Amino acid sequence: MAKLTQLIDNEVFRAYATYTVIVLLKMMLMSLITAYFRITRKAFVNPEDTAVFGKGESAKKNLRTDPDVERVRRGHLNDLENIVPFLGIGLLYALSGPELSTALLHFRIFAGARIVHTFAYLIPLPQPSRGLSWAVGYTVTILMAYRVLKTALYL
Amino acid sequence: MAKLTQLIDNEVFRAYATYTVIVLLKMMLMSLITAYFRITRKAFVNPEDTAVFGKGESAKKNLRTDPDVERVRRGHLNDLENIVPFLGIGLLYALSGPELSTALLHFRIFAGARIVHTFAYLIPLPQPSRGLSWAVGYTVTILMAYRVLKTALYL
Amino acid sequence: MAKLTQLIDNEVFRAYATYTVIVLLKMMLMSLITAYFRITRKAFVNPEDTAVFGKGESAKKNLRTDPDVERVRRGHLNDLENIVPFLGIGLLYALSGPELSTALLHFRIFAGARIVHTFAYLIPLPQPSRGLSWAVGYTVTILMAYRVLKTALYL
Numbered sequence: 001m002a003k004l005t006q007l008i009d010n011e012v013f014r015a016y017a018t019y020t021v022i023v024l025l026k027m028m029l030m031s032l033i034t035a036y037f038r039i040t041r042k043a044f045v046n047p048e049d050t051a052v053f054g055k056g057e058s059a060k061k062n063l064r065t066d067p068d069v070e071r072v073r074r075g076h077l078n079d080l081e082n083i084v085p086f087l088g089i090g091l092l093y094a095l096s097g098p099e100l101s102t103a104l105l106h107f108r109i110f111a112g113a114r115i116v117h118t119f120a121y122l123i124p125l126p127q128p129s130r131g132l133s134w135a136v137g138y139t140v141t142i143l144m145a146y147r148v149l150k151t152a153l154y155l
Numbered sequence: 156m157a158k159l160t161q162l163i164d165n166e167v168f169r170a171y172a173t174y175t176v177i178v179l180l181k182m183m184l185m186s187l188i189t190a191y192f193r194i195t196r197k198a199f200v201n202p203e204d205t206a207v208f209g210k211g212e213s214a215k216k217n218l219r220t221d222p223d224v225e226r227v228r229r230g231h232l233n234d235l236e237n238i239v240p241f242l243g244i245g246l247l248y249a250l251s252g253p254e255l256s257t258a259l260l261h262f263r264i265f266a267g268a269r270i271v272h273t274f275a276y277l278i279p280l281p282q283p284s285r286g287l288s289w290a291v292g293y294t295v296t297i298l299m300a301y302r303v304l305k306t307a308l309y310l
Numbered sequence: 311m312a313k314l315t316q317l318i319d320n321e322v323f324r325a326y327a328t329y330t331v332i333v334l335l336k337m338m339l340m341s342l343i344t345a346y347f348r349i350t351r352k353a354f355v356n357p358e359d360t361a362v363f364g365k366g367e368s369a370k371k372n373l374r375t376d377p378d379v380e381r382v383r384r385g386h387l388n389d390l391e392n393i394v395p396f397l398g399i400g401l402l403y404a405l406s407g408p409e410l411s412t413a414l415l416h417f418r419i420f421a422g423a424r425i426v427h428t429f430a431y432l433i434p435l436p437q438p439s440r441g442l443s444w445a446v447g448y449t450v451t452i453l454m455a456y457r458v459l460k461t462a463l464y465l
Binding site for chain 3: 162163166168169170172173175176179180182183185186200201203204206207231232235238239242246
Binding site: 071074077080081082084085087088089091092095096097124125126127130138141142145148149151152153154155 | 317321327330337340355358361393397
């Protein structure tokens, strides 16, 4: 057991754990926002979900797409596409022995960029807000990937 | 080499490994179910996939969406949205030194909830079966995230 | 700090780190290809993205789906569905103490299969190129999952 807690006692690893949990919770929030818009907009995709609004024609008309629901879903998918690489590359980066201050800078900028991205997508803010916040998170991930390959490359 | 096997010898970590492999294999099964429905329903999305059913008009009519295929695909995407957070948060939780019995409880409930969710989605069972099974897995992930932040928080 | 670098000094773990970064970067490339096709095909999904092409009717007609954009997006989603299991199962496999040569074989075949899959999807190559490359990556992941369960099973 002692060996395991050594990992979580390392400050860089703790920073990785903190910011990973933050961005994953942020991503999970998208599910709740989707559910909120589906219910308030009455826009469902599964016939069994409309049953609470009655049966027959009145329920069927709730089987539709809604622009707000689709917007949240695109934000959710964009999170998946960008947070999955952070999850893997960030873990390997944290294990590659970076300076604590450098690591914190990477993690903070990534988490900040993804939070800005979500606001830019959902409000929505005029471009290039969303594009830039996406690019910042993307670039930080590339920089961490470069560090991992420089430290660990074994083809 | 010795150090590495110490990790996999830890019982909490072995439990995490076991249930992570189970839910990931379950998620991978969705690809096979999608392929099965695409072939039996003759509902493809890529023109090159219809070639085995002949060319020209007879092939073109197989380029269509099918409700059963779309249902499996939604289940698959829901898996991604929920199993990715479990993958990351569960790993950090396992490394945060929880009691074995507590950890097992979290992992078992999560895996059980996701398996019930899949049946509820594909059969489909009447609501709130799918909603509840989703909420159980979601809640377990939040509880593990809370424990990680309590143990490792480093902002 | 010493303990952490022991992990990244392990050759199997370094091989995992290398091939994971490679497949995640390949997946991230899909975002850039999507953006490239959206801009060259003028096919956007968010109203705010069309603003650079002017306002009113001329911008609205750029809110459309394009077959090439949709093809890249399907490739991207397929990457997510297959690389997420590799990320989790591959990590646990690397920690289960496999022979270096065996591990390298698994990682190389998986990465190669996913790169072939991308070319097969985007060119597109006639089937069964895409199907086979998908099946190869899928099978390698299953084999690694089997090894993890054999080594670590703790239900």
